[in-house]
Amino acid sequence: MQKIIDLFVLFIISITVTAQTKFGEPEVDPIQIQKNFSDWSAYQSKKIMLSRDFIAFDSSKEISKETFLDQLANGSFIPIRLESEPRMYVYKLFEIQPNSDTSIKATMNQIGFDALKNYKMEGTAFPPFSFKDLEGNLVSNESMKGKIVVIKCWYIHCTPCIREFPQVNKLASEYKDRKDILFVSLAEDSATQLKTFLARKPLSYSVIPDMKVYMNEALQLNSFPTHFILNKEGLIAKVLPNFESLEVALAKESR
Incomplete structure (x- = not known):
C-alpha cells in the first residue's frame, strides 16, 4: 500500500514539474533586467503585451490571467516571457x-491596474452610445x-x-473591403480643432468630436491611446493599449 502511495506522490510531482518546465527558461534574466529602469521599461513595452491571450504562471504554478x-x-x-x-x-x-x-514597481503597478481594468471589461456591453x-x-x-467595430x-x-x-490608417486600408468591420475614433477635441488638425494629419477612421466626458465617465479611461474591439453582438471583445496589440487582436476577431 505504501508503495502505491509513493508512486502516486511521484506521479503528482512529475505532473507539477512538467507543468512548470514544459516551457523554456525566461527569455531575459529577471534580475539583470531590473538593474536600471530604462532596460526594464524597454523590455516591458516591446515584449510584454498584457492585453493578448497568454498562459500565466506565478513562481510555481499556472494561474488565471485575472x-x-x-x-x-x-x-x-514583473512579468517575463518564457521561451x-x-x-x-x-x-x-x-x-x-x-x-x-x-519607479519599476510604481510603473508596473499602474500598468497592471490598467490591464486588469481592461480585462474585466471584456465580455461586457459597450456603454450606450449615440x-x-x-x-x-x-x-x-x-x-x-x-x-x-x-x-x-x-x-x-x-x-x-x-x-x-x-499604422492604424494602414490597418483600416487592409480591411476596407470588409463591410462587416467599422473603424471609429473618439476624440476629446472640438470639431473645429479636429478639422484643422486632420487636414494636416489624416485619420482613416470616422472621427467623433467632444468625447472627453464620455471617455472619462462611461469608459473610465485614464490612458491614451486606448483601442476597443467590439464583436458583432456589441460586446467588448478586447481593450488594447497600442497598435501592436490591436493588430493581433483584430486578426483573431475577424477570422
Missing part, C-alpha cells in the same frame, strides 16, 4: 528586487449592431496617439 494581472497591479512583481513556440505566449511573475529602482461624426453621420449602438480613443496633444496614425 489573478496574474491582479498580482501585477497590487503586488511587487516557447513562436505563436505561444507564456508569462511568469518574478519578484521585484529590493534594490531595484522604485453621437455624430465630423461628417454629420450618426454613430450609435444600433448603427454598429451586427458589425465588428474598432474604436480608437485619443486626443490631439497625445503624442503616442498621433505616432500610430500611419
Whole structure:
C-alpha cells in the first residue's frame, strides 16, 4: 500500500514539474533586467503585451490571467516571457528586487491596474452610445449592431496617439473591403480643432468630436491611446493599449 502511495506522490510531482518546465527558461534574466529602469521599461513595452491571450504562471504554478494581472497591479512583481513556440505566449511573475529602482514597481503597478481594468471589461456591453461624426453621420449602438467595430480613443496633444496614425490608417486600408468591420475614433477635441488638425494629419477612421466626458465617465479611461474591439453582438471583445496589440487582436476577431 505504501508503495502505491509513493508512486502516486511521484506521479503528482512529475505532473507539477512538467507543468512548470514544459516551457523554456525566461527569455531575459529577471534580475539583470531590473538593474536600471530604462532596460526594464524597454523590455516591458516591446515584449510584454498584457492585453493578448497568454498562459500565466506565478513562481510555481499556472494561474488565471485575472489573478496574474491582479498580482501585477497590487503586488511587487514583473512579468517575463518564457521561451516557447513562436505563436505561444507564456508569462511568469518574478519578484521585484529590493534594490531595484522604485519607479519599476510604481510603473508596473499602474500598468497592471490598467490591464486588469481592461480585462474585466471584456465580455461586457459597450456603454450606450449615440453621437455624430465630423461628417454629420450618426454613430450609435444600433448603427454598429451586427458589425465588428474598432474604436480608437485619443486626443490631439497625445503624442503616442498621433505616432500610430500611419499604422492604424494602414490597418483600416487592409480591411476596407470588409463591410462587416467599422473603424471609429473618439476624440476629446472640438470639431473645429479636429478639422484643422486632420487636414494636416489624416485619420482613416470616422472621427467623433467632444468625447472627453464620455471617455472619462462611461469608459473610465485614464490612458491614451486606448483601442476597443467590439464583436458583432456589441460586446467588448478586447481593450488594447497600442497598435501592436490591436493588430493581433483584430486578426483573431475577424477570422
